[in-house]
Amino acid sequence: MKMKCKEIQNKLCAYLDDELTSDKKSAMNTHLKTCKICWDMAETYMKIDKLLTILPEPPSNPYFYTRLRAKFPFREREEKITWIEKILLPISTAVVVCLGIFIGILVGKNGNGLSTQFSNESEIDQTFYLENFNDFPSSSFGEIYFELISQTESQEGGIL
Amino acid sequence: MKKTQKNHLLEMNEAELIIRVKNGDEKAFRIIVERYQQSIISLCFRYVSNIHDAEEIAQNVFIHLYRAAKSYEPRAKLSTFLYRIAVNLSLNWIRDQKRKRFISWEVLKKERGLDPIAHEYSNPDMLLERKEKQNKIRNAVNSLPRNQRTAVILHRFQGLSYGEIAEVMKCSVSAVEARLYRAKQNLIKRLKPLLKTYNI
Numbered sequence: 001m002k003m004k005c006k007e008i009q010n011k012l013c014a015y016l017d018d019e020l021t022s023d024k025k026s027a028m029n030t031h032l033k034t035c036k037i038c039w040d041m042a043e044t045y046m047k048i049d050k051l052l053t054i055l056p057e058p059p060s061n062p063y064f065y066t067r068l069r070a071k072f073p074f075r076e077r078e079e080k081i082t083w084i085e086k087i088l089l090p091i092s093t094a095v096v097v098c099l100g101i102f103i104g105i106l107v108g109k110n111g112n113g114l115s116t117q118f119s120n121e122s123e124i125d126q127t128f129y130l131e132n133f134n135d136f137p138s139s140s141f142g143e144i145y146f147e148l149i150s151q152t153e154s155q156e157g158g159i160l
Numbered sequence: 161m162k163k164t165q166k167n168h169l170l171e172m173n174e175a176e177l178i179i180r181v182k183n184g185d186e187k188a189f190r191i192i193v194e195r196y197q198q199s200i201i202s203l204c205f206r207y208v209s210n211i212h213d214a215e216e217i218a219q220n221v222f223i224h225l226y227r228a229a230k231s232y233e234p235r236a237k238l239s240t241f242l243y244r245i246a247v248n249l250s251l252n253w254i255r256d257q258k259r260k261r262f263i264s265w266e267v268l269k270k271e272r273g274l275d276p277i278a279h280e281y282s283n284p285d286m287l288l289e290r291k292e293k294q295n296k297i298r299n300a301v302n303s304l305p306r307n308q309r310t311a312v313i314l315h316r317f318q319g320l321s322y323g324e325i326a327e328v329m330k331c332s333v334s335a336v337e338a339r340l341y342r343a344k345q346n347l348i349k350r351l352k353p354l355l356k357t358y359n360i
Contacts, residue, residue, distance in 0.1 A: 010341060012341075013340045013344055014322070014337050014340075017315070017322070017340075019321065019322045019337070045344055048347050048348060048351065049316065051297055051354060051355070052297065052312075052316045052317075054293060054297060055206075055294055055297055055298060055317075056294070057202060058201055058205040059211065060198055061215060064193070064201070064218070065190055068193065068222055068223075071219060072219075
């Protein structure tokens with residue numbers, strides 16, 4: 001197979017990159033052995049290839065995946081969240097609300113009965129340990145003093 | 161137990177890994193990322209000449225892959241698919257940057273510090289000379305028409321064969337051959353002064 005210079009130069013890149021079929025390659029070989037112009041051209045192409053290797057490679061980053069992961073929410077997590085958000089959260093909220101209403105009604109019923117169950121105020125105090133909130137301990141001077149004062153005040157009020 | 165599972169995943173081929181990613185397996189996704197991250201970053205770096213932007217684009221490439229995993233059909237090689245996305249995103253980035261036309265001095269300074277070869281050159285003159293040479297070559301590659309530049313980057317820097325480049329660029333092998341030929345002609349014109357002083 002005989003090839004002309006123009007044809008050879010068009011195929012030179014593919015020849016140097018080893019991308020030609022074996023018969024084309026051997027035809028190129030025979031031409032390059034005898035043609036100085038094509039040989040010089042091949043050398044220039046090789047120089048260009050060599051020059052390109054001067055450009056530095058970028059450094060590798062060991063945190064690349066960590067950064068990617070931080071940037072990107074994975075579907076696994078998304079799906080779990082949406083499932084919880086869509087079904088479990090509304091149901092649990094509704095249950096809690098219903099339970100709250102039910103307990104409220106129950107407590108309300110019991111609260112109405114308080115006044116009928118405990119007629120005496122001191123009885124209520126004793127039952128719910130309200131005595132503990134008194135300022136003075138029981139049968140102390142302070143308590144006796146305030147009891148006397150309150151008694152006299154009520155008597156005076158009754159007279160007036 | 162966990163180690164053996166990871167080894168098992170490492171031995172898996174691309175199609176199996178993609179099926180696992182489709183089902184939301186993050187470990188399989190991580191293996192794909194680790195397998196291709198450096199070549200994708202390197203490819204993006206050739207377009208944008210800035211490591212931070214290259215990593216940002218590479219992250220978007222993998223996000224694209226994750227989102228496209230459900231509809232992904234393993235007709236082409238996974239690497240071809242990734243390279244195609246990387247090329248498109250890098251070209252989009254360049255287009256957006258042309259609009260902004262803003263180069264931060266701080267970024268440039270950092271970039272200069274990131275050159276791994278710089279540490280090997282103790283002589284500042286030699287280092288400067290090399291930097292200048294690199295800039296000239298980079299500018300010459302960047303000034304190539306879009307298709308020629310992509311062909312050169314995929315072939316010279318990523319080591320793809322003509323057939324693989326044709327798949328990434330969705331063209332024929334002879335078109336790739338022609339693009340590389342024209343790219344070399346253009347590079348010879350632009351790098352003439354450098355070629356005169358350069359011996360192989």
